[in-house]
Amino acid sequence: MIDKRVATVAEALADVKDGSVVLLGGFGVVGQPQQLLEGLLAQGARDLTIVSNNAGFGSPGLPKLFASGRVAKLICSFPRPTPPAFEELYRSGKIKLEVVPQGTIAERIRAAAVGVPAFYTPTSVGTRLGEGKETRDFDGRTYVMERALHADVALIQAWRADRWGNLTYRGTGRNFNPVMAMAAKLTIVQTRHMVELGDLDPEQVVTPGIFVDRVVLVDSPDPPPA
Amino acid sequence: MIDKRVATVAEALADVKDGSVVLLGGFGVVGQPQQLLEGLLAQGARDLTIVSNNAGFGSPGLPKLFASGRVAKLICSFPRPTPPAFEELYRSGKIKLEVVPQGTIAERIRAAAVGVPAFYTPTSVGTRLGEGKETRDFDGRTYVMERALHADVALIQAWRADRWGNLTYRGTGRNFNPVMAMAAKLTIVQTRHMVELGDLDPEQVVTPGIFVDRVVLVDSPDPPPA
Amino acid sequence: MSTAEQIRQLSRTEMAARLARDIPDGWYVNLGLGLPTLIPDYIPEGREVVFHSENGVLGMGPLPPKDAVDTWLVNATKQNITLLKGASLFHHADSFGMIRGGHLDLCVLGAYEVAENGDIANWATNENDAIPAVGGAMDLCSGSRRLWVLMEHTTKEGAPRIVRRCSYPLTAAGVVKRVYTNLAALEVTPDGFTVLDMAPGLSFESLQARTEAKLHRQA
Amino acid sequence: MSTAEQIRQLSRTEMAARLARDIPDGWYVNLGLGLPTLIPDYIPEGREVVFHSENGVLGMGPLPPKDAVDTWLVNATKQNITLLKGASLFHHADSFGMIRGGHLDLCVLGAYEVAENGDIANWATNENDAIPAVGGAMDLCSGSRRLWVLMEHTTKEGAPRIVRRCSYPLTAAGVVKRVYTNLAALEVTPDGFTVLDMAPGLSFESLQARTEAKLHRQA
8 A cells, every 4th residue: 555644754854864965845935844844953964955945034944954054055046035044154165055046946856857867948148157057059049058956855845645645735835846846866745734545636636646755744834924 | 808718719720820830739539629620621721730649540630631731740659540641641752750759749849838949858869769869978878859849839628718818627638738738829729618717726727828829618529438 | 407407207106107008918927026016006907917926826916915814825025915816826847937938928127237238137246245146037037028127227326227238247148128217218129228218307318328328219 | 399388378467467466565657558458457455556647647547337438538548547546637748757757666568579688679660661650658668767578478470579689670778677478577687688487387498499588597
């Protein structure tokens, strides 16, 4: 029987290894899996690379993870407002920052998910973020080549889940979550609601269970008003 | 006011031009827009390139379009069983056939939709269909470069639609339709049901209206049992 | 200074309204941070414009009343929003596919500088101590069918922002089609900036004096 | 010929059952046309295996009774299907993303030939007059985590199909992990084919005699 439900956050995260590349769902705090973040902090893995759209804006958990000194690198599109914990590490050279245009992060993650090792995009051509990248012209326009962004772990916030790992999201809590869920070797989901197999309409499943390894039911809070 | 509804199939197809590249939704006959196909036949545009997974298997309309002599080229993954009309034109050199692996067609169409001019895929490497294609190694594996497949027109079968052009599909009638709907300059939809704006749950819209130009309500038949 | 004294510069809301007048019925539009967020209030009566948010929304409505907030709905600025009838939600790869694929009719952004060749600088200053942050700006600039900029014509200190060449790091090269400022509406043409209209009381010469790039009169 | 007379070759359903025994609980599996479609009936009791169809389905169930057919649901062969509880539907780019991205634990296909280097030929013969058709075969062969082949050990005429090098056009190079036939189960290793088991009464020498490629005994 396929049963991806695990009882606790600690169990879900038990085997996250040092040096892991971790995809963290969410746009700001909306759709960011808070309990999994707290769990990662407690779990103790070090030398992590975190891929997240923001550097912890509005997030209770992410700044704490930076402060713990266990993040070696952040891949991110918009690290502002910048949590003091991140800023301090960045200024002292203790954390690396790779700023990537938001659409390029999304597409690089998708590329990893769908077996595409590299693709071309016009985004960043002729800019500082495009410097040093391989370029190529197609039909008279210049593009940069971007590589797939593979990851070891994805931490995902879902709205509803079943034991096969099928997921739906709520509102703009969707954001990076479905793309990240597809792209990691180990995809761990916290869900607000756990439903019976068959309760999710096949037409309405956003993330098919094939992409999901573990689901933990937690009392995921609503994001704060903003 | 945004109102993409048009009254008739003829009106929806009125300005399809000779030489158009036409994306035709459907997998076999399921999700293939029959009335739009019949309309295209009546409309008279010639020298068409049709992009369709099949060469008319089970389709009432597509073989007629071939028989009309107005299709110059078919881009297709599986032209079998082959309608006699197609076979005859193919044998006599009157129609070109480009056989493309199914996943490569899907990804080339998506690439056109999302502004990616080219990408790499392992599919067809070392095979007859990969011959002559540019190859490149990434992390020790060889890939071929594939180009975006742009189109002038997409013909789409939806299940429900509203006046903004938001769409849902039914069952496996989804198939190529959402990807094709995003990739053409002019996207024309036949829908089984027309609903009021607001009747489609924003979470359940599969094709956002931004991709759709015209929607026509027709009494789309259920596919035959198979 | 006598001419300058008669100029009635456009207020921030007038700037937004001026630009909004040029958005036709039925366009799909993405609005950047700051000034552009004022635009929806000034779309002329009877026009239906669909607003896109990069985080996966088409059909954003007005901000919600404080007592009816769904905190699972935010825009690119992370403000709570509402959805109109006809709205749709989708994930980030789809949202930026929409952007990069040229499906948005228009994107309106603020900027530090716009150059006469259509270059835009709006994401980074040259101060080395700032933590760089680009967000979706480069994708929006490279991908949108039309990029219009809404910004003050000069800096607070009076330094020009409509320039020959950008001095700040580029967000994208050669993409701006129009600039709307407190002083004028400008079109970017192959020959440089053409003046579409000016603030009341402003002369072409006076506008040119406040602009580093060479301006052209409309043919 | 005396040994040959004692061989009990596996029937088509026995071949499917033999392979099905090796599919663990919880795998996501795509099945090709022909013989592989028999496999679901032989998944051992208590195992939950999720079947994928390239046209956008995970969680295919048994074929429907004639009087309860939803004709909007078909599989890759265009037969009407049912959906199990837990099924999901998605579009073609997502479906082939799943395939190409290595998310399927297993794909089982038929073939004309399999070579000792893992090459597979299953999409085209060399007859020039046939209209070529590839479907999803190349994507499935290149993308699946494991590719197993289920086929008759030889042609009806007795010609070998387990070969040193494929004579038919390749579907993909170096991808086959196992071959299940009416005579044996073979593993493709860096050294070539290793025999996992054989049909009752068949000797290694007799199997080798029916196989062009060199066979190895299990270590």
